[in-house]
Amino acid sequence: MINIDRFDSRILRALQRDARLTLGALAEAVSLSPSQCSRRIARLEKEGIIEGHALRLNPEALGLKVTAFIFLSVDKGRMAAPREAVAELLARDEVIDCHTVTGSHDFILRVVVADLAELSRFLSTTISPMAGIRDIATQVAMDTLKVNGPLRVTP
């Protein structure tokens, strides 16, 4: 965590709302000149604070109607074995997020698929056959109340 002054902070907040703000518009929003905004953004990128720009897509509009959370437990003493299975998992485009977690499960996946049929197929074809899986639990999202909210930037 490097220096984030008040202007960097404003810039990041504004760009989190809309990353396509013009330097002119951004400059006005943060009370700085466009040229200086440009230089600060370049610095934030160089420092690794800004990692890149992503498209916000509407999954429903792409026919992806179902979001689900999948909780996986692996056999103890075999955390090494699933290593490559995990790599395979991460490569699948159904898998949007993947974390290892404390608690009763080892992995939490967020998957986005077309429908329940595809979710079922994904579970039985891709997850179940994985070596070393001890337990699978699935929770289907009914409503998505907030996705990818902006990160807090201090100060």
Add this chain to the structure above:
Amino acid sequence: MINIDRFDSRILRALQRDARLTLGALAEAVSLSPSQCSRRIARLEKEGIIEGHALRLNPEALGLKVTAFIFLSVDKGRMAAPREAVAELLARDEVIDCHTVTGSHDFILRVVVADLAELSRFLSTTISPMAGIRDIATQVAMDTLKVNGPLRVTP
């Protein structure tokens, strides 16, 4: 889900990798002219497939070291009562995602905070006092293997 032809698909895939691709670079990547790419992107926005552009920030670089999942159950027959509590929750900048889900819990939250102390404070100060909460479970992420992976675009 409107028409997504092969060019739209390529455009969306390329822009999911890097939303700042220049129209010239994009055009080359998808074998189309820059002007046509511009028009197709405008159409994808108008159709609501592209919702906007987001910044990909490095949470660690911002001092946000801890990701956790919080599972909430609310008292049955009181799904209405927490309505405004939920709105409050969504407004908090610790809360990155929020879904209602099937299964033993009602809500899944993904929160990102500075450290475990802040997580603890968030749980005891913000979540626990919420009216109608029946149960809280928390799982702390140890590793983030994939975040916000690209959505599949067909064809």
Add this chain to the structure above:
DNA sequence: GATGATTTCGCAATTATCTTGCATCATTGG
């Protein structure tokens, strides 16, 4: 405080990028 070094700043010119009118080509539905 004073002072020199360093950084940050805004302006303006340059460079790069995006958008749009237009003529042509492809596709679709009679």
Add this chain to the structure above:
DNA sequence: CCAATGATGCAAGATAATTGCGAAATCATC
């Protein structure tokens, strides 16, 4: 087969991003 509609590339015009530069602000040291 033809007309109508839509898609395309090109090139010109419009916007936006970057950078050199001198001025202003900040900082460290005395």
